[in-house]
Amino acid sequence: MSEPPVVISTPPLPPPPVRHRWPPVATLVILAVNVLLYMMMEWAGGSKDVNVLLDFGASYGPFIRRGEYWRLIMPMFLHIGMIHLLMNSLALFLLGRILESVYGYGRFAVLYVVSGMGSSFLSMTISQGPAAGASGSIMGTAGAMLAIGFLHRGAVPWRLRRAFGVGILPLILINLALGYSIPGIDNWGHIGGLFMGMLVSGLMAPPGLDWSDASPLVQTKPSQMMVFIPVVVVALSMGWALESHRLSQNTLRLIAESEKLRAAGQFDQAIERAREAARLAPKDERPREAIALLLLHQGRVDEAIAAYEEARRLNPLSAEARRGLAGAYVRKGDIESAKLVLEEMLGKDAPSAEGQRILGDLCQQDGLDRLAIRYYERSLELNPDQAATHNNLGWLLATTTIAELRDPARSLAHAQKAVALDGWKEATFIDTLAEALYVNGRYSEAVTTQTRALQLDPQNKEYRDHMARYLKAAKDRTG
Numbered sequence: 001m002s003e004p005p006v007v008i009s010t011p012p013l014p015p016p017p018v019r020h021r022w023p024p025v026a027t028l029v030i031l032a033v034n035v036l037l038y039m040m041m042e043w044a045g046g047s048k049d050v051n052v053l054l055d056f057g058a059s060y061g062p063f064i065r066r067g068e069y070w071r072l073i074m075p076m077f078l079h080i081g082m083i084h085l086l087m088n089s090l091a092l093f094l095l096g097r098i099l100e101s102v103y104g105y106g107r108f109a110v111l112y113v114v115s116g117m118g119s120s121f122l123s124m125t126i127s128q129g130p131a132a133g134a135s136g137s138i139m140g141t142a143g144a145m146l147a148i149g150f151l152h153r154g155a156v157p158w159r160l161r162r163a164f165g166v167g168i169l170p171l172i173l174i175n176l177a178l179g180y181s182i183p184g185i186d187n188w189g190h191i192g193g194l195f196m197g198m199l200v201s202g203l204m205a206p207p208g209l210d211w212s213d214a215s216p217l218v219q220t221k222p223s224q225m226m227v228f229i230p231v232v233v234v235a236l237s238m239g240w241a242l243e244s245h246r247l248s249q250n251t252l253r254l255i256a257e258s259e260k261l262r263a264a265g266q267f268d269q270a271i272e273r274a275r276e277a278a279r280l281a282p283k284d285e286r287p288r289e290a291i292a293l294l295l296l297h298q299g300r301v302d303e304a305i306a307a308y309e310e311a312r313r314l315n316p317l318s319a320e321a322r323r324g325l326a327g328a329y330v331r332k333g334d335i336e337s338a339k340l341v342l343e344e345m346l347g348k349d350a351p352s353a354e355g356q357r358i359l360g361d362l363c364q365q366d367g368l369d370r371l372a373i374r375y376y377e378r379s380l381e382l383n384p385d386q387a388a389t390h391n392n393l394g395w396l397l398a399t400t401t402i403a404e405l406r407d408p409a410r411s412l413a414h415a416q417k418a419v420a421l422d423g424w425k426e427a428t429f430i431d432t433l434a435e436a437l438y439v440n441g442r443y444s445e446a447v448t449t450q451t452r453a454l455q456l457d458p459q460n461k462e463y464r465d466h467m468a469r470y471l472k473a474a475k476d477r478t479g
Contacts, residue, residue, distance in 0.1 A: 003101045003140070004342055007379075009273070010129055013082040016099075016150065018337070019446060024096060024097040024105070024392060025100075025101045025105040026096070026100055026105035026108045026109040026112065026227070027092060027093065027096035027097055027100050027108070027212075028088045028107075030077075030092065030096070030134075031089055031092060031093065032110065033077050033217070033234075034077055034079065034085065034092075034134060035085070035089075035285050036087050036089070036090060036242045037077050037078060038058065038078075038079050038082075039348065040056070041078070042054075042386075043247065046476055047079060047081055048080055048081050050130060051252075051428070053078060053080065053132055054130055055239050055241075055244055055245040055248045055249075056078055056244075056245060057071050057074025057075060057078065057237065057241040057244070057335075057339060058071070058074070058075055058078055058130040058132040059071050059072075059075040059120040059124045059127075059130065059132065059189070060127070060129070060317075061124040061125065061127070061129045061130075062122065062314075062315045062316055062317050062318075063315075064124050066314070066352075068240075068244070069284075070236070070237040070241060070325050071120060071124070071231060071358075072117045072121060072124075072237075072242040072363055073113065073116065073117060073120070073234055073236050073237035074117070074238070074241050075116070075120045075123075075129055075131060075132045075135070075136075075189075076112075076113070076118075076119065076120070076133070076134050076136060076137045077135065077234075078132035078133065079132060079133055080132055082085070082135065084133060085264040085473065085479045086290060088133055088134040088135055089133075089134075090426050091138045092134055092138055092141075093135075095108045095141045095142060095145070096108070096141060096156060097137075098160055098163055099141050099143070099145055099148075099204050100197065101157070101160070102148065102156055102157070102160070102206050103205055103206055104153060105205065105224055105227055106224035106225065106226045106227035107204060107206070107207060109196060109226075109227050109230040109231070110200070110204070110226055110227075110229060110230050111140065111141070111144055111201065111204065112137045112140065112141065112230070113137070113233060114140070114196060114200050114232060114428070115137045115139070115140020115141065115143070115144075115193045115200065116134070116136050116137035116140065116193065117141070117196070118135020118136070118140065118192045118193055118195065118196025118197075118199075119135075119137065119140065119189040119190070119192040120136065120189065120192070121192060121323075122188050122189065122191060122192030123136070123186050123189035123192060125186050125188075127186055127188050127189070128186045128317060129317075131186040131189055132251040133186075135186075135190060135400065136186075136187065136189040136192060136193030136195070136314070138194055139151050139172070139175065139190045139191075139193040139194040140173075140193040140194060140197025140200070140330060141167050141197060142171060142172050142194065142333045143172070143193070143194040143195065143196070143197030143199035143440055144197040144198065144200065145163060145164050145165075145168045146164070146168050146172065146198060147198040147201040147202050147390060147436060148164055148165075148201050148206065149164030149167065149168070150165050151201070151202055151205075152201075152205050152206050153400060155205065155206035156206075159372060164218060164228030170337065171217040173193065175190060175191060175196075176191070180358075197333060209330040212237040219458050228257075228282065240310065240430065240462075242325070246257045247280070248281070249389070250281075250286070251277045251280055251281040251284055251286065252282060252286070254273055254276055254277035254280065254287070255273075255274060255277050255286060255287060255290045256272070256276070257273050258270045258273040258274040258290055258294070261330020262294055263427070267294060267297065267298055270294055271291060271294050271295070274287050274291045274294060277285070277290070277332035278291065278310070280355070283314060284314070284316040284319050285315040285320075285344075286311075286313065287309045287311075287317070287390075288307050288308070288310045288311035289307075289308070289320050289321055290313065291303075291307045292304045292307035292324055292325075292328070292388055293324065294296075294322075295307060295357075296327070298329060298333065301331050301332045301424075302332070304324075304328045304331075305325065305328045305329065305332070305477060306320050306373045308325035309325065309329055311324075317457065319345065319362075321363065322341050322342070322344065322345050323342075323345075323362055323365075324339075324343050324366075325343045326338040326339075326341040326363070326366070326368065326371075327366050327368055330370075330371060331339065332445050333421060335371065336447045338368070338371060339371070342362060342363065342371075342375075343355075343359065345359070345362070346451040348378040348392045351462075352382065352388075353379045353380075353382035353383035353386060353389070354379075356375045356376070356378045356379035356382065356389065357375070357376065357379040357389045357454065359390070359393060360372045360373075360374075360375030360379060360389070360392065360393075361374040361432075363375060363453075364392065364396055369396060369401075369402050369405055370402065372396060373393065373396060373397070373405065376389055376392060376393040376396070377393070380393070385421060386421075387417075387418045387419075387421035387422040387426070387429060388418070389413065390414040390417040390418035390421065391414070391418035391426075391428065391429045391432050392413070393414045394410075394411045394412070394413075394414035394415035394417075394418060394433075394436055395411075395415075395435065397400065397410050397411035397414065398411035398415075398432070398435050398436050398438075399435065399439075406439075408436070408439040409440070409476075411436040411439060411440075412433075412436040412437065412440050413433075414436075415429070415435075415436040415471070416433060416436075417435040418433070419433050424452065425456075426454045427456035427460070427463070428453075430449060430450075430452050430453040430456070431453045431462075431463055431466060433448065433449050434446045434447075434449040434450040434453060434466065436472065437449060438466075438469070438470055438473065443470055443473040443474035443477055444474050446470040446473075446474075447467070447470045447474050448469055450466055450467045450470055452468075454467060
């Protein structure tokens with residue numbers, strides 16, 4: 001009798017390795033938000049307009065110190081011009097996709113927003129002016145890739161490991177070097193984002209994926225629920241930013257109405273409209289500046305000084321408040337107080353020759369000619385070979401409306417020194433020399449000199465108007 005066949009039982013084959021590859025959801029959403037806000041700013045007046053940037057939430061130290069904490073969030077989504085947006089979008093798309101493939105969109109969103117907050121905080125703590133841009137969060141992304149490469153290397157897929165750790169370091173160093181060498185870049189924001197990204201990635205490991213083996217097995221897909229934290233924080237911040245923009249627009253409307261009333265000679269109504277703006281926006285320095293200017297027009301100098309001081313308290317960095325306050329002190333005859341206010345604007349740079357020239361320019365812009373001349377002269381004492389200072393002083397001495405300050409002979413000497421130092425390359429300096437010749441009655445020489453200025457800048461309407469004046473004077477003299 002034959003035996004039954006032997007059946008060999010084999011265990012089932014293991015399932016194929018599972019590798020979770022998430023689409024870069026957070027990266028794409030952030031890019032879309034950046035573009036949307038950029039379009040809104042352009043519609044509101046332009047992304048390069050400082051007031052628009054501040055209304056939409058750009059980082060600015062005096063404003064966060066008065067309680068606008070949503071400015072920690074908004075700057076990472078705002079950009080100044082199309083080039084800024086495109087460069088940051090490209091960097092975010094390249095780095096964001098890589099880190100998000102390791103972290104998942106939930107953890108990546110948390111890291112991105114927290115890095116941006118660190119960037120904004122350091123920027124507003126140290127920097128003076130408004131700042132905006134995603135570069136702080138992007139540097140946080142790079143910092144996380146640096147830290148993960150050393151702390152959680154097993155969580156990085158083999159094909160991506162070259163981009164982590166030492167691999168990302170050259171990119172970080174290049175960006176920091178560019179930040180220090182190119183004016184206008186907020187490198188403190190970069191540093192804040194970088195270190196916050198490193199810190200967060202050190203505390204928040206990638207979500208339980210172990211890529212140490214060539215063919216890892218993944219048991220469960222990690223939860224992405226933490227994405228709701230940054231989503232809620234960003235949504236609330238955007239709501240506050242939009243409310244800030246609405247309030248600012250209403251405030252500016254009232255200030256504009258006040259200015260129209262002032263132009264019509266209705267000073268009392270103008271002041272009341274400006275005070276209405278101040279009641280609407282009690283933390284905004286601009287209504288106080290408007291009130292102060294109106295008070296100056298009425299000769300109420302002490303009240304104007306008090307209003308400018310209140311504006312400066314609300315925003316210690318407001319150039320308008322400080323220049324106005326200096327002008328009010330000059331009107332009162334308190335020159336020393338005016339000088340202290342202006343020198344405070346430049347801080348440690350004020351004692352330098354360049355600082356004194358800048359202070360002179362500020363005074364000249366505000367019609368403080370007597371004080372401007374003092375600053376220009378002090379600047380030349382510190383460095384007598386500044387072509388720009390000679391030029392500006394020469395122009396002021398030739399054109400000031402204060403009769404006792406006009407000095408045609410000194411004007412000509414300074415203008416000649418400016419073009420000699422510059423080698424006749426700057427059209428503005430040549431134009432000043434022509435004006436100095438004109439006020440000295442040397443009309444034909446003024447025409448010849450102005451011809452050289454127009455050769456350098458033939459489309460300049462102001463230069464053409466000056467030439468017409470010189471030609472008429474020369475023609476009238478010759479009969």
